[in-house]
Amino acid sequence: MRPAVRAEWTKLRTVVGTSWLVLGTIVVTVTLSAFVVTAESSANTGAGVDLTKLSLTGIYLGQAVVAVLGVVAIGSEYGFGVMRSTLAAMPRRSTVLAAKAVVVGGLVLATGTFAVGACLLAGRLILPRHGFTAAHGYALLSFASGPTLRAAAGSVLYLALVALLSLGVAASVRSSAAGIGIVLGLLYLFPIVAAVIPGAHWQRHLQQIGPMTAGLAIQATTNLRSLPIGPWAGLGVLAAWAAGALIVGGLLLWLRDA
Amino acid sequence: MSDTTTPYRSGLPNGRAGFAQTLRAEGTKLRTVRGWVIALVVAGLLIVVMAAVATFHRQNTFQASPGSPVVVAHPFVPQGPGGEAVTDTFSFVHRPLAGDGSITVRVGSLTGLLAQSSTSHSTSADAQQATRPGLVPWAKAGLIVKEGTKQGSPYAAIMVTGSHGVRLQYDYTHDVAGSPGTIAAAAPRWLRLSRSGDLLTGYESADGAQWTRVGSARLAGLSETVQAGLFVTSPETRPSAQAFSSPSGSSASAVFDHVDLRGQWPEQSWSGGVVGAGTMTPTLTSGGYHQSDGTFTVSGSGDIAPAVDVGSTPADTLAGMFVGLIVVIVVGALFMTAEYRRGLIRTTLAATPRRGRVLAAKALVLGAATFAVGLVATAIAVPLGEHLLRVNGNYLYPVSVFSSVRVVAGTAGLLALAAIIALAVGTLLRRSAVAIVAVIAAIVLPNVLVITAALPLTASQWLLRLTPAAGLAIQQTLRAYPQVDYVYSPATGYFPLAPWAGFAVLCAYAALALGLAALALRRRDA
Numbered sequence: 003m004r005p006a007v008r009a010e011w012t013k014l015r016t017v018v019g020t021s022w023l024v025l026g027t028i029v030v031t032v033t034l035s036a037f038v039v040t041a042e043s044s045a046n047t048g049a050g051v052d053l054t055k056l057s058l059t060g061i062y063l064g065q066a067v068v069a070v071l072g073v074v075a076i077g078s079e080y081g082f083g084v085m086r087s088t089l090a091a092m093p094r095r096s097t098v099l100a101a102k103a104v105v106v107g108g109l110v111l112a113t114g115t116f117a118v119g120a121c122l123l124a125g126r127l128i129l130p131r132h133g134f135t136a137a138h139g140y141a142l143l144s145f146a147s148g149p150t151l152r153a154a155a156g157s158v159l160y161l162a163l164v165a166l167l168s169l170g171v172a173a174s175v176r177s178s179a180a181g182i183g184i185v186l187g188l189l190y191l192f193p194i195v196a197a198v199i200p201g202a203h204w205q206r207h208l209q210q211i212g213p214m215t216a217g218l219a220i221q222a223t224t225n226l227r228s229l230p231i232g233p234w235a236g237l238g239v240l241a242a243w244a245a246g247a248l249i250v251g252g253l254l255l256w257l258r259d260a
Numbered sequence: 261m262s263d264t265t266t267p268y269r270s271g272l273p274n275g276r277a278g279f280a281q282t283l284r285a286e287g288t289k290l291r292t293v294r295g296w297v298i299a300l301v302v303a304g305l306l307i308v309v310m311a312a313v314a315t316f317h318r319q320n321t322f323q324a325s326p327g328s329p330v331v332v333a334h335p336f337v338p339q340g341p342g343g344e345a346v347t348d349t350f351s352f353v354h355r356p357l358a359g360d361g362s363i364t365v366r367v368g369s370l371t372g373l374l375a376q377s378s379t380s381h382s383t384s385a386d387a388q389q390a391t392r393p394g395l396v397p398w399a400k401a402g403l404i405v406k407e408g409t410k411q412g413s414p415y416a417a418i419m420v421t422g423s424h425g426v427r428l429q430y431d432y433t434h435d436v437a438g439s440p441g442t443i444a445a446a447a448p449r450w451l452r453l454s455r456s457g458d459l460l461t462g463y464e465s466a467d468g469a470q471w472t473r474v475g476s477a478r479l480a481g482l483s484e485t486v487q488a489g490l491f492v493t494s495p496e497t498r499p500s501a502q503a504f505s506s507p508s509g510s511s512a513s514a515v516f517d518h519v520d521l522r523g524q525w526p527e528q529s530w531s532g533g534v535v536g537a538g539t540m541t542p543t544l545t546s547g548g549y550h551q552s553d554g555t556f557t558v559s560g561s562g563d564i565a566p567a568v569d570v571g572s573t574p575a576d577t578l579a580g581m582f583v584g585l586i587v588v589i590v591v592g593a594l595f596m597t598a599e600y601r602r603g604l605i606r607t608t609l610a611a612t613p614r615r616g617r618v619l620a621a622k623a624l625v626l627g628a629a630t631f632a633v634g635l636v637a638t639a640i641a642v643p644l645g646e647h648l649l650r651v652n653g654n655y656l657y658p659v660s661v662f663s664s665v666r667v668v669a670g671t672a673g674l675l676a677l678a679a680i681i682a683l684a685v686g687t688l689l690r691r692s693a694v695a696i697v698a699v700i701a702a703i704v705l706p707n708v709l710v711i712t713a714a715l716p717l718t719a720s721q722w723l724l725r726l727t728p729a730a731g732l733a734i735q736q737t738l739r740a741y742p743q744v745d746y747v748y749s750p751a752t753g754y755f756p757l758a759p760w761a762g763f764a765v766l767c768a769y770a771a772l773a774l775g776l777a778a779l780a781l782r783r784r785d786a
Contacts, residue, residue, distance in 0.1 A: 019691070030701075041719035051716070062709055066697045074693050081601055179597070179692035183590035186700050191582060193712045198314040198579035215712070 006092055006101035014075060014105055023071045024109065027161075028117045031064030035121040036128065043132040053134060053143055054150045054223040057125025061157050061218070064117055065164045068110055069185045072168025075106050076251075077178030085260045095255045099173060103248060106169055107162045114161035118154050149223035156220030156237055163237070163244045164189070167213060170247025174254050188243070189214040206230045213243040282612050282621040289595075290625055296591045300629065303587035304637035310580025311641035315572075315648040337570050337655050338412030338536070340432040341479075345570060345657050347495075348411040348432075349536035349562025352404070353549045354489030361523020362454030363403050363488055366468060367420050368515040370443040372399050372494055375508040394510070397423040398745055399494040400564070401514035403453040405460055406487050407479075411536045416477040417491065417564065418453045418462030422512070426451070427743075428462040430477035432566050435743040438464050438474040443514075455523070458482040468518065489530065490516050490549075490556055495563035498747060507569075513559035536562060566739070568746045571655035573753055574667045575735035577645025578638065581671055582704055588630045588675050589699045592682030595626055597692035605786045615781045619687065623680050623774060630679040634672030642668050659737045670734030670763060677770045678703050681728065684773035688780050702728045702769075710750045717749050721756040728769040730755075733762025 014020050038059045042051070076099075079085040092098050126143040134140040145151050167188070172181035192212025196205045209215040209230035219229050219236030226232070231239065275281070291297060340346040357363075372395035402419030416430035418438075426438030426449065443449055450465040461476040494512035532549040549558040599605040612618050642664070646656060659667075678699065686695040706729035710720045724730050733755035740748040748754035755762055 019694075037722075038715060038719045041722050042716045043718075056716070059709070059715065063701055063705060066701045066705065070693045070697050077693065179590055179594050179696060182693045182696050183586055186697065186704070187583070187586050190700070190704055190708045191586070193708055194579055194582045195310070195313075197711045198310075198576065 003097060003101065006097045007104050009088075009092070010075075010098075010101040010105040014109065017078075019074065020071070020109075023067055023074075024113045027064050027067040027071070027110075027113050028120065030067055031060035031117040032120045032124060033060065034063045035060035036124045039125050039128045039132070042129075043134075050224065051134070051140075052222060052224045053125060053129055053140060054122070054153045055221045057121050057129070057143060058118065058153060058157050058221050060117070060121050061160065061221070062214075064114075065161060065189065065214070066186060068114070068161045068165050069168040069182060069189070071110065072106055072165035073172040073178050073181040073185065075102050075169055075172070077172040077176070077181050080176045080260075081178060089260050096252055099169075099248065099252045099255055103166055103169055106165050110162045110165040111158060114158035117161075118157045122150070122154060147223075152233065153221045153223055156233060159237060160217050160220060160240065163217065163240045164213075166244040167240070167247045170244060170249070170251040173251025174247065188212075210236075211239065213240045216240060277612070279617060279621065282617055283625060285608075285611070286618075286621045286625040290629060293598075296594065299587050299591055300633050303584040304633045306583045306587075307578070307580035307634070307637035308641045308644065310583065311577040311645035312648060314579050315577055315645040315652070337567055339658060340412050340566070341414045342431065342433060343658050343660075344433060345567040345655075346412055346432045347536075347563045347565055347567045348413075349534070350400075350491045350493030350564055351532070351549060351558050351560030352406075352409065352487070352489060352491050352535050353530050353532040353551075353556060353558055354406075354409075354487040355521075355528055355530055356485050356526055357405065357455065357488040357524065358485045358526050359524035360454075360456050361488075361521065361525055362452060364450065364452040364468075364518070364520040364522075365403060365490065365516045366448050366450050366518040367401055367443055368448045368517060369445060370395065370399065370401050370420055370422070370512060370514045372396060372422065372510055372512040374497065374510045391511075395422040395512060396494055396497050396510045396745075397421070398563070398565075398743065399510065399512035400427075401492040401512060401516075401558070402451050402490070403462075404488065404491045404564075405453055405455055407483060408487055409533070409535050414479045414482060415564070416453070416460035416462070416479060418451045418464065418474060419491075420449050420451070420514075422494075424743075426464045426474060428475040428477065429564070429743065430460070430479065432564065433741065434477065435741075436462075436475035438462075439472070450518075453488070455486070455488070490514075490519075490558055491564075492558040492560035493562045493564060494560065495565070495745065497745070509561060511559055511561040513557065516556040516558065517554055519554060519556065530556075532558075534560065563744070565744045566741045568738075568741075568744055569752070571657045572646075572649050573657055573735075573737045574642050574646065574659060574664060575737065575753060576649070577642050578667075578671055578735060580641065581638075581674070582707065584634065584637065584675055585678050585704055586700060588634075588679040589682040589703070590696055592626055592630070592679035593686035593692050593695040593699065595622060595679075596683050596686040597690060597695060600690045600786075601692070609786050616778045619684075619774070619778050619781055623683055626679050626683055627676040631672050631676035634675035635669060638668045638671045657737065663737050666759065667735050667737065670759070673763070674731050674734060674766065677731065677766050678728075681770050681773045684770070684777035687777035688773070703731075704729075707732060707750075717747070720750050724750050724762070725756050725765070728766050730757055730762040731766025733757045734759050736762075 035057055039057055122143055168185045171185050175181050192208055193215050196208035199205055216231050216236040217240030219231050220233045222229055337345045338348050373391040374394040375391055399422035400419045402417055404415055404417035406415035407413035414431055418428050420443050421427055425440035428436040450468045452463040454461050458479050459476055462474040463471045464474055465471045492512055492514045494510045496507035496509050498507045549556060599608060608618060649656060682699045685699050689695045706723040706727045709715045736755045736759050738753050740754045
């Protein structure tokens with residue numbers, strides 16, 4: 003396993019795109035978060051805004067770049083035919099996929115920690131200037147608060163799980179383009195369909211099983227009762243999606259010719 | 261000495277290499293990749309299927325007030341003179357006016373009651389509703405001349421309001437501001453409404469001597485005999501910044517005196533009543549009036565204004581468009597990036613050395629194909645969805661034929677432009693995954709943020725002004741009215757830009773992307 007991880011890390015590290023994607027993840031995540039906290043002021047919203055969640059809005063966009071990272075880790079190997087060399091060198095295909103998962107997951111954990119930390123810092127610096135102060139009943143964002151720490155750590159895990167889901171999907175469809183379309187469809191279409199489907203009951207169910215709607219429950223720090231699913235249970239749903247995708251991808255990798 | 265052999269030349273005439281040939285070549289490429297064709301057809305089918313899923317068994321429910329039972333029924337929504345959906349519920353103390361004349365009155369006080377935000381455990385509909393004093397900003401009291409007591413009939417009214425000063429309003433959608441200020445015992449307000457034919461003019465005064473004209477309204481085709489008199493109403497309120505919170509009722513009560521009638525008022529006594537009693541708009545009291553010594557105390561609840569939040573729009577049937585968007589973006593990006601991936605681009609550019617022409621042909625072919633698929637799908641989806649909504653007893657806002665066509669064709673245009681942007685971004689980046697993510701993040705993601713209400717209202721509105729997602733405004737059929745307090749958010753169908761302005765933003769993005777792509781294609785090696 004160790005040489006496999008090293009090989010995958012070398013591949014990922016030396017591809018030009020990777021550093022751009024890592025940088026891109028951080029930049030777009032923090033940019034969207036900064037935009038959202040700048041556009042908001044307590045005069046418009048009154049009390050009861052979940053500032054932690056607001057500051058972490060950038061994850062909605064950052065996950066798309068993370069998904070690219072997960073998809074191209076295997077999709078580009080199929081695209082350029084490197085997959086055949088990889089499998090010739092490491093005939094145990096499950097090891098290949100596991101090594102890719104470890105490397106991509108680890109890289110995204112590191113990237114995500116950076117991005118999430120910067121988002122919360124932006125929120126901490128910008129929000130008080132827009133009236134979200136103690137005078138209006140808002141506390142300064144801080145890791146000392148348990149729910150905020152959980153939301154931050156959960157958001158990092160969320161990004162890593164999205165990367166693993168993307169890796170699994172791309173291994174199943176063997177194409178970057180189709181893979182990214184399917185992953186973004188899974189992430190973004192659940193909330194859209196849930197918003198139009200008739201019946202509150204079905205809407206709630208869709209939000210409970212959607213990888214994004216369930217997974218991002220981890221970001222909520224106030225009003226937890228109104229969530230369709232609990233924070234950790236929601237992240238568990240996303241983990242199940244990621245595990246399912248990796249298992250299917252691994253099975254197909256094992257069964258099919260490269 | 262040796263014979264020179266002439267190289268082989270085909271006897272066939274040279275092929276033409278015009279734009280038509282390039283178009284044909286690109287058309288052949290698009291239609292012969294089985295995966296793309298299947299994807300486009302499936303996208304079209306999904307748009308239709310989603311229209312059925314979103315509307316099948318959908319029933320809009322109404323709750324007259326917190327505590328009363330939730331009603332599932334087709335609400336009666338009156339239509340105003342302009343064909344728009346209106347609310348027309350108020351307390352009316354009136355007399356017939358047969359010809360020209362005027363009515364003058366002093367409003368001595370305007371007070372109100374708000375329904376207490378009750379917790380959901382009160383289930384009895386008959387329970388006396390808890391109230392607390394408070395006046396909503398658009399509580400209205402004043403003088404009105406109205407065609408009759410039928411809901412939706414033409415009217416003109418001069419009024420004092422909770423916190424928007426004196427207003428002249430007519431035919432539901434028109435609103436003219438007079439002087440600001442609130443009514444208090446120390447600061448009463450005099451109002452006058454005079455009629456001359458179909459022209460109604462409103463005046464206001466602080467003392468009953470110095471009069472200022474607020475404005476006038478021409479009500480074309482007003483009958484000779486109309487109903488005129490005093491009215492009071494007070495609209496429902498919503499907790500701000502929460503789009504989907506249920507509204508709660510309010511009521512207002514006004515004291516009128518110094519009533520002065522001039523002109524052709526037949527000898528008849530005042531009759532009081534509630535216009536639009538028993539409608540489903542949240543009201544607090546049934547309304548009433550009390551007269552003694554020339555002083556009228558009138559209380560009422562409801563509104564005379566355009567209706568909000570009562571029905572469905574064509575856009576409600578088009579959620580499947582997002583599925584379609586993702587598919588056409590993937591196909592659009594691949595239409596170019598697949599050429600780079602397989603090296604076909606070198607053959608393409610060898611055959612058509614004018615690179616701008618290749619890009620133009622690709623954009624045209626792709627745009628036409630996605631527009632055609634989108635048009636067929638939306639032209640089926642919208643009528644199907646509307647039919648299912650109606651069958652399930654939902655109210656549909658009246659939409660003109662032009663607006664319906666705009667929604668259907670505009671949505672198809674949205675799909676075509678998204679595909680073209682993906683093509684251009686794919687040309688720029690030459691990487692399918694990155695191009696697809698960039699375009700989906702620009703067009704689909706803003707709507708996800710808006711729909712999931714992950715964003716506060718101001719941020720949502722800025723996103724739908726600045727990003728290509730502004731193009732979704734083409735589906736808008738509702739108009740926001742400043743004289744009705746409502747959460748006019750993109751999530752409830754109100755976009756920050758007008759339909760064509762939003763579409764123009766998307767077109768500008770497409771033009772910019774195509775321009776940059778043409779430049780890059782010409783400058784770079786393939």
